[in-house]
Amino acid sequence: MYQTLSTQLENNILTISINRPEKMNALNQQVLSELALAVDEIYGNQNIKGAIITGSGEKAFVAGADISEFLTLSAKQGEELAKKGHVIFQRIESSPKPIIAAVNGFALGGGCELAMACHFRIASENAKFGQPEVSLGLIPGYGGTQRLTxxxxxGKALELMMTGDMLTAAEAQSWGLVNHVVKQEELLPKAISILQKIQTKAPLAIARVVKCANAALDKNQDGFELELKEFGACFATKDLQEGAAAFTQKRQANFTGE
Incomplete structure (x- = not known):
């Protein structure tokens, strides 16, 4: 189905690997288009309860955009390319199902932006993060100026974007960019274990948590007001009834997403 991605669905978890190892998994327009289709699958496939985005191999998550595509673009075409990335990454950020970035090497430029669009990030010890676009006469174009800030x-975001420096995995964790740093061989198992834990919780509540957390960063929304509405909406769900019953009966809840 895909030429630049490889996917695997196992135990309700879809693992999406950017699969251009000869180009350090760099993002080009085909990768973006196929990633959009994969995100549509996350939204639409009821068998998918969560997803992991990672890169093929051990050197790169996504080492940036494919610069060769930039050389002939006009200002308008550049804006349209950025808009395409914005739409896809916003879909990732807004997904009602958890999407984790498993960063297994270089996450630079568009790769860092892709990782930041995921709900949170786990990194291998050799991972490196950065927004080096100013070295090319560019700025981050897929939401990086906003999400990194x-x-x-x-202050830290401006320093990183102005210098083009890279952060090690440990530095990224200390800056709050990464949740966990693990050995390379533990990266996917760690992401899977977190998603498996999330799968035991109420899916409608998970989706509402994402929606409200995103609202906290949206100047056009009153996050507190949204929280009130979403909290109230939970009381109309069978999942809340099941969760409350399981709690009082001291058993594991069996949520159905209803």
């Missing part, structure tokens, strides 16, 4: 704060 939201995640690490304005």
């Amino acid at each position: 939201q995640l690490v704060g304005k």
